[in-house]
Amino acid sequence: MTTATLALQVNGEARTFPAGTTVLDAVGTLLGRELRPDGRAADGGSLGVAVALDEVVVPRSRWAGTALTDGQQLEIVTAVQGG
């Protein structure tokens, strides 16, 4: 059985996505960037982000093939100032 929407925690905040959303879709939405199926930016630039789903890293090559499911925790991280 599939639900119409998925409820997830994204970087600690509740978000909903349409059923069938993949990690690639979610990352593209959150970054406001168009992504290629290989998980890289359509404009060829670097994204500089990484994704963990329920504390397991999902390599960018697997974003397109990884569907989100209800109740998961999605973390999207990037580089910030630090020593």
Place this chain on the structure above:
Amino acid sequence: MSADTLATTDALVIDGVALDSRLIMGTGGLTDLAMLERALVASGTSLTTVAVRRYAPTPGSGDSLYGLLRRNGIRILPNTAGCYTARDALLTAELGREALETDWVKLEVIADEDTLLPDGIELVDATEQLVARGFKVFAYTTDDPALAHRLEDVGATAVMPLGAPIGTGLGILNPHNIELIASRASVPVVLDAGIGTASEAALAMELGCDAVLLASAVTRAQDPVAMAAAMKHAVVAGRLAAGAGRIPRRRHAVASSPMAGRIAAVEAASIPRGDWPGVGDR
């Protein structure tokens, strides 16, 4: 080696990568990206540290730290700052590798937030596991020569002993230990943390360290750009001095001008002079 050729022939080689500068400047402590960029450029660094944190959309111009570093050709060393256990450090390191496309990691596993001192047990455990997963581990450690040696044994690519706790600017609290670590290591030794001003960065190099990593000393200085330039010169000066061979310490003065041929004759032979050997030599 002459000063003229130092810049081109004295690169620090880590994991087969030649770094032109032996100053590694971290990005922590400045929120103003434009100022950070000027300081990084003034420092001449070719490697910098970043932390890995939750993505948040950039307000305003949209410039990002990642974009800034890419634009300036500065290599990125992601850290595991804020991790208290090997388990946390592993996940953070994996995320940093994926986001920044490098297998280099500055491993920080701290014991508590008052001291920010490394937890030696977790540090060795995390180093071992990260090495097994193909990471090149730059291990931030205490100034304990035995622990530094252990980290090298389990496969650390570089060991990074602290001069003093992070952000204190207390300089190098135990120069003897730093010298001992540097003299025994067969991997690069990077003095990391505690530096407050340029003379301390020079001292680290004089003690035999291969490089210096600092952030707060520059980013929290009143004039970060000027301090960045000072650190750049200090590291070069310290490196040159370490190779040049310092004079022995003596208790009494030794004239550098000839005694013979003076126009004012004195009963020199009757005046006892210094240069007693063996006092305080090192």
